[in-house]
Amino acid sequence: MRAIGSSRALLAACVLVMLFLYLPLFVMVVMSFNAGDSVGLPFTGFSLAWYARLFGNAQIMHAIINSLIVAVGTVAISLPLGVMAAVGLDRYEFPGKAVFRRIVLLPLILPGVITGVSLLNFYIINGVRLSLATIIFGQGTALVCVSLTEVFARLQQLGRSQYEAAQDLGAGESECFFRVILPNISGAVVGAALISASISLDEIAVTYLLTGRQNTLPMVIWSLLRREATPLVNAAGTLMVVATAILVTLGLRLSRSGAEAAE
Amino acid sequence: MLASSRGFPRATFARMSPQMRLKAIWLLPPAAWFVVFLLVPYLITATYSFGHMQSYRYVPGFSLANYARIFTTAPYSGAIAQSAEIGLLTAVFSSILAYPVAMVMAFRVTRAAARSALYLLVILPWWASYLVKAYAWKTILGPHGILNSLLLSLHVVESPITILLYNTASVVLTLTYIFTPFAVLSIYASLERIPASLLEAAEDLGAGGMEIFWRIILPLSVPGLLAGGVITFALGFGDFVAPALLGGADTLMISTIMINLLGVANDRPLASAIGIIIVILAFLLIGVMGWAERRVTVRI
Numbered sequence: 407m408r409a410i411g412s413s414r415a416l417l418a419a420c421v422l423v424m425l426f427l428y429l430p431l432f433v434m435v436v437m438s439f440n441a442g443d444s445v446g447l448p449f450t451g452f453s454l455a456w457y458a459r460l461f462g463n464a465q466i467m468h469a470i471i472n473s474l475i476v477a478v479g480t481v482a483i484s485l486p487l488g489v490m491a492a493v494g495l496d497r498y499e500f501p502g503k504a505v506f507r508r509i510v511l512l513p514l515i516l517p518g519v520i521t522g523v524s525l526l527n528f529y530i531i532n533g534v535r536l537s538l539a540t541i542i543f544g545q546g547t548a549l550v551c552v553s554l555t556e557v558f559a560r561l562q563q564l565g566r567s568q569y570e571a572a573q574d575l576g577a578g579e580s581e582c583f584f585r586v587i588l589p590n591i592s593g594a595v596v597g598a599a600l601i602s603a604s605i606s607l608d609e610i611a612v613t614y615l616l617t618g619r620q621n622t623l624p625m626v627i628w629s630l631l632r633r634e635a636t637p638l639v640n641a642a643g644t645l646m647v648v649a650t651a652i653l654v655t656l657g658l659r660l661s662r663s664g665a666e667a668a669e
Numbered sequence: 670m671l672a673s674s675r676g677f678p679r680a681t682f683a684r685m686s687p688q689m690r691l692k693a694i695w696l697l698p699p700a701a702w703f704v705v706f707l708l709v710p711y712l713i714t715a716t717y718s719f720g721h722m723q724s725y726r727y728v729p730g731f732s733l734a735n736y737a738r739i740f741t742t743a744p745y746s747g748a749i750a751q752s753a754e755i756g757l758l759t760a761v762f763s764s765i766l767a768y769p770v771a772m773v774m775a776f777r778v779t780r781a782a783a784r785s786a787l788y789l790l791v792i793l794p795w796w797a798s799y800l801v802k803a804y805a806w807k808t809i810l811g812p813h814g815i816l817n818s819l820l821l822s823l824h825v826v827e828s829p830i831t832i833l834l835y836n837t838a839s840v841v842l843t844l845t846y847i848f849t850p851f852a853v854l855s856i857y858a859s860l861e862r863i864p865a866s867l868l869e870a871a872e873d874l875g876a877g878g879m880e881i882f883w884r885i886i887l888p889l890s891v892p893g894l895l896a897g898g899v900i901t902f903a904l905g906f907g908d909f910v911a912p913a914l915l916g917g918a919d920t921l922m923i924s925t926i927m928i929n930l931l932g933v934a935n936d937r938p939l940a941s942a943i944g945i946i947i948v949i950l951a952f953l954l955i956g957v958m959g960w961a962e963r964r965v966t967v968r969i
Binding site: 413416417419420423424426427428430431433434437487488490491493494497498500506509510512513515516517518519520523524525526527528530531543547550579604607608610611614615624627628631632639640642643646647650651653654655658 | 796
């Protein structure tokens with residue numbers, strides 16, 4: 407239709423960049439099924455041996471469970487706080503509103519190491535021992551901004567008429583929230599939860615500084631990688647990519663389907 | 670405004686109007702959480718940065734010695750400069766790679782289904798595990814990696830070449846790879862807002878594809894380029910995974926130094942001072958970006 411987007415050179419560049427984005431992941435997925443011991447070529451035959459080794463590795467299995475605990479805990483902290491802040495920001499004016507919105511975004515803009523250092527100093531001063539809980543509080547704080555922005559955008563779309571109608575009909579605040587607002591923003595809420603969970607499952611900077619004796623999956627992979635590249639990491643990496651792909655696709659679809667249903 | 674006195678909940682709550690009470694219920698818990706788990710830790714870190722360590726114990730103080738050390742001693746100021754350089758290269762390269770994809774997404778793919786499919790294709794590598802992506806490049810560039818195996822089997826080289834890995838270039842390549850999808854989304858958000866009528870008018874008036882690109886599309890996409898550029902710069906600047914996995918002896922980034930200071934050296938005051946400097950740099954960067962955006966942005 408239009409000349410601008412249809413030049414061959416542009417299309418070719420786009421295809422090349424997409425190949426650049428997918429080739430490394432593709433290589434890793436293929437090599438995770440390699441029967442041989444080497445991380446690279448040659449591909450000596452199809453095998454699920456590395457996956458068997460992965461599931462037989464007690465340290466990695468334990469780390470996966472820890473990662474899931476941290477992800478669930480992180481969502482349990484960041485989601486309610488994010489939803490509350492979003493409702494508050496959507497509905498009320500208060501002094502320092504602009505500053506509050508900036509501060510919430512800080513952990514996203516600043517390198518994770520800085521959030522990590524600050525919380526580490528905070529824990530040490532208060533004599534808190536590092537554990538999975540300290541990671542959960544750190545990630546939970548950093549990820550409030552994800553739920554906040556997702557839910558806030560949805561609330562702004564929604565407008566206030568339904569809420570005001572429910573109030574006029576005599577619904578109390580909690581009835582209004584659970585029966586009018588929540589059903590309308592449920593897509594954004596579930597989407598935010600899934601996206602936060604996938605960030606948490608992959609987080610390394612904050613976790614690195616706040617971890618005690620228990621380790622999450624990225625931390626175990628990190629320590630494996632620092633020693634040497636083993637095909638075991640190909641298998642673990644493939645599973646992580648598949649897991650995040652499912653979480654994010656679902657999350658995006660849910661937050662969008664909510665928006666479309668309302669239109 | 671916040672629960673500073675212990676008698677706060679009951680006494681103050683009773684005096685509030687119902688509207689005020691609702692406002693407090695929604696806003697106080699998140700505000701209090703952020704004060705305790707974000708503001709207070711940042712303030713503690715700021716205080717720490719003025720003290721020092723003495724026989725493994727923190728001694729409070731008010732000295733600028735840590736800051737002086739960072740700006741005058743070799744590894745620290747050099748690492749900040751190198752992190753900035755790597756961040757800048759990452760931002761520039763990912764914007765260049767991202768632009769054609771964003772263009773195709775905005776102007777070429779017109780069917781909604783195809784567009785959201787392409788969107789998903791771009792966003793999936795962005796969400797794929799960060800660590801895994803850095804590792805993937807290590808296996809590609811390594812001495813037994815795919816690239817060397819290929820070159821060996823094609824007899825281009827006789828023995829594996831080692832210059833591919835463990836240098837600043839491999840760090841920039843990996844970070845560019847990781848952040849390109851983000852740059853695509855940011856640029857696309859700008860391109861999407863350009864009205865079709867504007868481009869059609871330009872075409873009708875006889876402008877060629879290149880002229881339309883340089884005089885309409887590129888100027889109008891500056892906000893997206895800037896926003897994406899600043900975030901990819903910040904993420905590249907603060908990274909420590911890529912330099913640890915793919916960097917060489919000469920790749921020294923500031924986050925790596927901070928982590929070493931917290932681990933082996935156990936010098937939390939110095940690490941805190943570096944942290945505070947980065948926070949100040951981040952605010953400066955955001956300010957500069959706001960200024961640049963106001964200067965360069967063309968209103969439709």
